[in-house]
Amino acid sequence: MNTADVELAVACIAALAWxxxxxxxxxxxxxxxxxxxxxxxxxxxxxxSRRRRLPPQ
Incomplete structure (x- = not known):
């Protein structure tokens, strides 16, 4: 697990507690x-999802 994954997990737990x-x-x-x-x-x-369907320019 890298630092970004740990930060995301902590943020999710904090949001759930809130x-x-x-x-x-x-x-x-x-x-x-x-x-x-x-x-x-x-x-x-x-x-x-709409933006991803556009053809590349």
Whole structure:
């Protein structure tokens, strides 16, 4: 494992802990947060997949 993989793993664990803490204190905010994260992920995936299908210039 290189340093970038370790940093990514730590960031993922921290984000998961943040979401769990938010869910325990304010469930509505946690649902909104997860919805926004899902939409950003979905839109990013669609944008990137559309850009990859373009022929090279």
């Amino acid at each position: 979401i769990v803490r938010t869910a325990l204190t304010d469930p509505v905010e946690a649902v909104i947060l997860l919805g926004v994260m899902f939409l950003v992920s979905l839109l990013t995936t669609r944008f990137r």
